[in-house]
Amino acid sequence: MVKIIYVEHTGARHEVNVPEGENLMEGAVQNNVPGIDGDCGGNAACATCHCYIPSEWQALTGERSELEDSMIELADTAQPNSRLACQIKASAALDGLEVHMPATQH
Amino acid sequence: MATQLKDTRITQSLPQGSVSWPLPPRVRPEFANHDKATLESYLASAPLEEVDIADPLWWETDTNHVYFRRLREEAPIFFTHVNSNRHRGFWNVTRWNDVMAVDTNHQVFSSEAMLGGITLFDMDSDFIMPMFIAMDQPKHDVQRKAVNPIVSGQNLAGYEELIRSRTCEVLDSLPRGEAFDWVDKVSIELTSRMLATLFGWPQERRRMLTYWSDVSTSDPELPGSPGKEERQGILLGMLQEFTMLWNERVNAEPTGDLVSMLAHNPATRNMPPMEFMGNLVLLIVGGNDTTRNSITGGLYFLNKNPGEYAKLKANHDLVENMVSEIIRYQTPLAHMRRTALQDTVLGGQLIHKGDKVVMWYSSANRDDTVLDRPDEFIIDRARARQHMSFGFGIHRCVGNRLAELQLKILWEEILKRFDTIEVLEEPERVPSAFVRGYKSMMVRIPA
Numbered sequence: 001m002v003k004i005i006y007v008e009h010t011g012a013r014h015e016v017n018v019p020e021g022e023n024l025m026e027g028a029v030q031n032n033v034p035g036i037d038g039d040c041g042g043n044a045a046c047a048t049c050h051c052y053i054p055s056e057w058q059a060l061t062g063e064r065s066e067l068e069d070s071m072i073e074l075a076d077t078a079q080p081n082s083r084l085a086c087q088i089k090a091s092a093a094l095d096g097l098e099v100h101m102p103a104t105q106h
Numbered sequence: 107m108a109t110q111l112k113d114t115r116i117t118q119s120l121p122q123g124s125v126s127w128p129l130p131p132r133v134r135p136e137f138a139n140h141d142k143a144t145l146e147s148y149l150a151s152a153p154l155e156e157v158d159i160a161d162p163l164w165w166e167t168d169t170n171h172v173y174f175r176r177l178r179e180e181a182p183i184f185f186t187h188v189n190s191n192r193h194r195g196f197w198n199v200t201r202w203n204d205v206m207a208v209d210t211n212h213q214v215f216s217s218e219a220m221l222g223g224i225t226l227f228d229m230d231s232d233f234i235m236p237m238f239i240a241m242d243q244p245k246h247d248v249q250r251k252a253v254n255p256i257v258s259g260q261n262l263a264g265y266e267e268l269i270r271s272r273t274c275e276v277l278d279s280l281p282r283g284e285a286f287d288w289v290d291k292v293s294i295e296l297t298s299r300m301l302a303t304l305f306g307w308p309q310e311r312r313r314m315l316t317y318w319s320d321v322s323t324s325d326p327e328l329p330g331s332p333g334k335e336e337r338q339g340i341l342l343g344m345l346q347e348f349t350m351l352w353n354e355r356v357n358a359e360p361t362g363d364l365v366s367m368l369a370h371n372p373a374t375r376n377m378p379p380m381e382f383m384g385n386l387v388l389l390i391v392g393g394n395d396t397t398r399n400s401i402t403g404g405l406y407f408l409n410k411n412p413g414e415y416a417k418l419k420a421n422h423d424l425v426e427n428m429v430s431e432i433i434r435y436q437t438p439l440a441h442m443r444r445t446a447l448q449d450t451v452l453g454g455q456l457i458h459k460g461d462k463v464v465m466w467y468s469s470a471n472r473d474d475t476v477l478d479r480p481d482e483f484i485i486d487r488a489r490a491r492q493h494m495s496f497g498f499g500i501h502r503c504v505g506n507r508l509a510e511l512q513l514k515i516l517w518e519e520i521l522k523r524f525d526t527i528e529v530l531e532e533p534e535r536v537p538s539a540f541v542r543g544y545k546s547m548m549v550r551i552p553a
Binding site: 070076102104 | 206209210212243247250251254255257258259260262489491492493496498499500502506507
């Protein structure tokens with residue numbers, strides 16, 4: 001299990017154990033973390049699991065794919081550290097990762 | 107050219123590269139009558155290649171599901187040849203995963219208006235209306251971003267109170283103990299008021315927006331619909347009226363409505379007139395037909411499924427989940443279409459450059475290899491948000507959150523007021539393979 005801390009826009013924190021290999025959208029949805037919807041089921045095709053990754057974790061969470069990049073760029077709340085949670089897989093190296101969420105998904 | 111000549115299908119179905127107007131008569135077997143049972147039994151047993159599922163008959167009678175179930179099982183990627191002198195022939199993509207694959211592959215599957223656009227029937231070649239849904243990257247992205255803020259979460263919060271007060275007003279004005287048309291009195295009323303607000307359009311003339319939306323998606327061949335040229339004239343009239351608004355707003359301070367946003371954004375402020383018209387049509391249809399038909403569909407489904415209606419009455423907290431289930435079950439736009447930019451293989455079928463590829467959202471939403479009991483309307487369905495109705499990829503519905511908000515508020519307010527609303531007879535449906543909707547639905551609220 002990998003400890004992931006989902007942080008809502010309000011600052012509310014949800015500490016969740018996500019099985020290794022599972023993506024962080026599933027990790028949120030399966031544990032009823034509010035603010036992550038995952039409408040497309042993990043295909044980087046809807047951007048309803050939009051999140052922000054703190055800079056110190058970015059090297060470990062990897063790069064956006066082309067489709068992911070396109071979807072993020074269409075969101076009003078996009079930032080340079082935006083990712084789609086469904087494109088990040090839980091691994092031991094990510095233990096303790098803080099995933100920050102925008103005020104609303106679109 | 108040489109490769110095209112080898113392909114008999116393309117040379118047969120694309121003699122001049124496009125269909126000519128008026129369209130040749132439609133091939134369709136003769137039926138003793140058009141009742142649902144007759145048509146469904148035909149679709150259940152006819153050779154797959156004999157059926158033209160673009161025929162409005164299958165949509166007006168709501169019988170198309172029988173054919174799509176067979177396609178999903180027997181031929182999930184299937185080319186329709188019959189009546190190709192009317193529509194050039196098209197690939198049917200019917201399964202969830204294949205639709206997802208097409209919808210997210212923007213490099214191979216184009217939405218470009220000049221290639222025909224995003225509906226099964228090509229745009230009129232003498233009346234191409236560029237609009238951002240019918241554009242590829244990068245132009246699509248900058249135009250979409252120009253209007254995106256109006257339906258962003260923050261902006262929607264500002265609309266909530268307005269939507270609720272209007273919804274209350276409309277519901278409180280409904281007659282009790284007598285039959286009335288839900289489509290006209292509720293579905294159109296609510297969506298046209300919202301559209302007028304979004305466009306900064308005069309409320310007293312809101313039904314013009316409904317009219318233009320209906321005209322732009324109407325089938326010129328159907329009795330009662332404007333013909334092809336008349337339709338173009340009506341849309342040019344719409345352009346004229348909106349150009350006056352544009353001219354007022356382009357030199358004024360931004361007012362936050364769609365016309366003002368388009369007029370002020372560098373990506374859209376120099377659009378040619380046909381492109382302004384195209385984007386108007388997109389935004390009017392997008393905000394009108396879809397929510398309107400989900401408003402009607404939801405009430406219809408609850409009446410057809412009294413157990414679900416009882417569940418809802420017992421637990422009003424189910425509204426939000428139900429809204430997603432209504433949108434899935436209705437699938438107010440049955441398809442989106444793409445054009446292949448290169449030869450490609452999809453689900454084992456070779457798709458040629460230039461082929462029309464129709465993604466049937468209405469079929470993907472009933473794919474039982476992905477969804478549990480998809481033919482059933484289940485308001486507390488697990489993960490109800492996972493449906494195809496908004497599309498996926500860069501063209502995913504921009505107003506999806508607004509649609510959900512409108513439906514949520516409507517059902518919250520209905521439940522506060524009425525113990526039940528009875529659907530009195532089968533609704534009259536729109537004869538269209540694109541807009542899956544209702545012309546009228548007679549209902550009664552007990553006195």
